[in-house]
Every structure is written in structure tokens, then in C-alpha cells.
Amino acid sequence: MYFTIMMLAYSASSVALFIGAGEKTAAISTVLVVIYFMLMLFISGLSLFYTNFLQNISWMQYVSIPHYGFTALQHSEFLGQSFCTEHNTAEVSRCHSYVICTGEEFLIIQGIDLSSWGFWKNHAALSCIMIIFLSLTYVQLLSLKKKRHFEISLPLSLN
Template identity: 45%
Template sequence: MHLFCFLQIFAGLLVNLPSIVSWLAWLKYLSIPRYGLSALQANEFTGLNFCQGNSSRPTLEAGCTGEFFLEMQGVDYSTWGLWQNHLALGIMTICFLIIAYLKLRFIKKFT
């Protein structure tokens, strides 16, 4: 339960990632949900415009795009930023599968 809360905090679900103090910011790289959430956000919000035809407020026009939202969340929405998340998830999957295999391979058998 505590690990799940830790992963949620550093995934950006409970706390905005740019607002985390610098000496704790490195913990976001250990959060598995962060990579999936960042990839999903980069995929869905890139190219969106939330203020269609609203020219009465030109000062908010920069805040009406999906890219602005992603920058506020601290998500890299470039092509490499999107694939970085996929690569990180793939590497974590391979590492955890190797750890699980080794743990099962060298377990003491009772029979």
C-alpha cells in the first residue's frame, strides 16, 4: 500500500512534478506509472486546442493548447519524449522479468 502511494506521488497523480523539491526530484525516475501516464498525456494532448474561436481573451490564448498543459505538467511531448517513456517501460519490464526468473530458478525446492 505504501509503495503504491509512493508511485502515485512521483508519477504526477497527486503532486505536480515540477513542484517537487530538487533533492527529491530524482525519485520520479523510479515511478512506473509516471512513464505510462506521460506517454498517454503526450499522445492525447499534443495538437489540441481548448479555446476554439475565443478571441475575446488573447492573454489566455497560450494557455489554450495541449502543449501548454503538458509543459505545466512537466511532460516532454516531443517524439523522443514519447518514445523515451516506451523505452523505459520496456527496459523495466525486461529487468523485472529477469529478476523474477532468477528468483524462481534458484528457489529452494522442498521435494
């Protein structure tokens, strides 16, 4: 869980660095970062909890940092959990056919791969996003006009 949170923080900061390096004013870059993350949180929320999400914009989940983070966190938290050990049947009298007794059932309903690759592919995607945005930030910073803030003045030679 800590590794997933760390990867989320590094990936999110790489996006903020990329957007901030390209803008001349901090207010515009802050607004752009907020818009990006609000849109991605909205899209990932819809894609995780509504499986019949609009197919036209479902591609956005693949560029969404929160989508990979939520999926990895759900995988690590729900795998191996048992929620209703006293009820071994598929139905309980007050909740007909909506009872989820294991974390694996919940992950399958969410469409999350239960294999170890299903967990690590989210971290691989977060690493790729982080490396791509940090590389783009480096290229963007290289193209900036360099300013020399400190001038080195050599002492006059004594005659």
C-alpha cells in the same frame, strides 16, 4: 493509448511478480506491492503537478511506473488538441494569463517533451523496467528450492 495502458499493466505486474516471488507469505508481498505503488503514485502526482517539487527526492520519478505512464498518456491525449478555438487571444476577461488554448501549451507547462522521442522514451523506460523485473524474478525463482510434487512410478516388470 491502449499500448501505453498495456505497457503499464505489464510493468506493474512484473514488479508484483518480483516482490511476490521473494516472499514466503502472500500477505507480506501484497502489503509491499501496495506500499510501492502508493508511494510511486504520490511521488508522480507531486512531480507532474508541482514543478518545484522537493529536489532531494525528485530522482524517485525515474523508478516510478506511474510517472512514465502519466507522461505518455498526457503526451498522446493533449498533443494536437485545441481547447479555445473561439478565443485566439492569450487572455480572456475572467481568466487573466491563465488560459491554455492548445495541448502543446499544456505539455510545455508540464515540462513534457513534445518530440516523438519524448513520447517513446516513456515506453522504452517501461519496457526496461519490465525486462529488469522479469529477469530478476526469473533469477529469484531459480534460486528457490525445487520440490518434486509428482513422482513417476514405473510399473513393475511382469515376471
